[in-house]
Amino acid sequence: MTTRLVIADDQASIRIGFRRIFEAQPDMRVVAEADNGIDALKAVHALAPDVLLADVRMPGMDGLELTRKVVESAPSVRVVVVTTFDLDDYVLTALREGACGFLLKRSRSGVLVEAVRAAAAGDSMISPEVTTRLLSRLRAPRKHVRRPTAPLTAREEEIARLVADGMTNSDIGAELFISAGTVKTHLANLQRKLAVGNRVGIAAWVWESGLMREL
Structure with missing residues (x-):
């Protein structure tokens, strides 16, 4: 079974890099890209992908608001939020809005692929660096x-x-x-x-x- 993805990021270089990582997998296919949250939401509604990979900071609509709108209007689409910024507020807000994953863009390609597979399977995954830091406070x-x-x-x-x-x-x-x-x-x-x-x-x-x- 092929997992269909939409990639939303305002940087073309990031989208190209993600596309190469995911399309190198035999069970994944990128069906659309968007450089802003508004177009990403339109792509989700038009194409009904399995997973949306959404950057936090995007013009028009950021990834956190996008997550909330996707969860409300297309609940079958699983959202994985990615960001350069390792901030706890982003993590908590993303999960509160319904994201099933939170990753740093510097994560290894294997982590990105595993997070998408987990999302498609209905599981959740947070970037190991973020998980360790948050939970080690306990x-x-x-x-x-x-x-x-x-x-x-x-x-x-x-x-x-x-x-x-x-x-x-x-x-x-x-x-x-x-x-x-x-x-x-x-x-x-x-x-x-x-x-x-x-x-x-x-x-x-x-x-x-x-x-x-x-x-």
Whole structure:
């Protein structure tokens, strides 16, 4: 199944770079580009892509407002916000408006591709650098952390720590010498046991539970 994308960024060089990354993947196709938020919204309505990759700062309509309008008017389209600016306010606003991903433009191509695949699959992904910084603020374990519905295996704890450390699925697979499919299976089990919806929820649980400080 091919994932159809719209790329919205006011810099032509960024759009060209993203197009090359995604169209090098056998399961992805860029169906439109836009250099402003207004045209991006029109493309979404006209083409109904699977994923919209939206820059934060664009003329006419910024990526955060664009995210809100897409979520309201085309909820089947998954929005991944990208930016040069590593600001917490952008992250929180983007997620509040309904984005299912937040990435820095300097992210490795593999992270960009993995984020789009996660979005298309209904999952969420935040740039590992951003995730690690935000969640590492939870230095003191909370007294009342939701307990897993079933005990975590040693492997699941190991993978949960790596997720909290900002690793992507491919990074985890390489670190543990396991396949990407095996990593996904463990993540699905972790989400079920921790009653969270995505890898960000897993990472938050790890930091809040104090698991990172048990190393």
